[in-house]
Amino acid sequence: MLNLHVEKFNDIYIISLEGIFDINNLARVESVWLEQTILKPRMIAINCAGLEAVDSSAIGTIVKLFNYSMNMGIMPVLYDLSPLLRRLFMTAKLNRCVTIATRSEFENHIALKFAPLPIQFSHQR
Numbered sequence: 257m258l259n260l261h262v263e264k265f266n267d268i269y270i271i272s273l274e275g276i277f278d279i280n281n282l283a284r285v286e287s288v289w290l291e292q293t294i295l296k297p298r299m300i301a302i303n304c305a306g307l308e309a310v311d312s313s314a315i316g317t318i319v320k321l322f323n324y325s326m327n328m329g330i331m332p333v334l335y336d337l338s339p340l341l342r343r344l345f346m347t348a349k350l351n352r353c354v355t356i357a358t359r360s361e362f363e364n365h366i367a368l369k370f371a372p373l374p375i376q377f378s379h380q381r
Contacts, residue, residue: 259306260288266371267298274306279313289321293328298370300325301333301362307341315350322354331355331370335362 258275269292277285292300302318310318322332336359337345345356357366 258284260285262288262292264297265367268367268370269295269297269300270303271300272303272306276309277307277314278309278311282313282317285314286317286321289325293325293330296328297330299331299333299367301335301367303336304334304338304341305336305359307337310341310344315345315348319350319353333357333362333366335359335366 258273258277258281261272261274263270263272271285271288271292273285289300318334322334325332333355334345335357337356342356345351345354350356355366
């Protein structure tokens with residue numbers, strides 16, 4: 257089971273994932289992501305604080321959605337991964353095509369480039 261929640265902060269959309277992202281929920285994640293791209297934000301980020309696991313199909317979908325977004329001029333970011341998931345993404349060298357950040361890097365550096373006003377993030381672990 258995967259729960260999704262979308263929040264908007266100025267010109268940034270954050271999709272929070274909680275649970276297991278696998279082949280059974282690819283279409284749902286893709287649909288939510290594409291709904292956000294239609295709105296033409298400057299950034300779409302995936303908050304992975306509640307993400308327990310991903311399978312290879314989910315990883316492929318993330319890469320596909322990130323490439324699609326970059327081609328539309330939208331910066332995609334994946335942040336707050338567990339140490340295990342972060343190691344998985346780094347070992348697979350996905351950091352070459354996916355921006356991966358810690359929660360602190362995202363909130364204190366990356367997001368501030370796209371949001372001129374102070375952002376009060378409500379998503380918590």
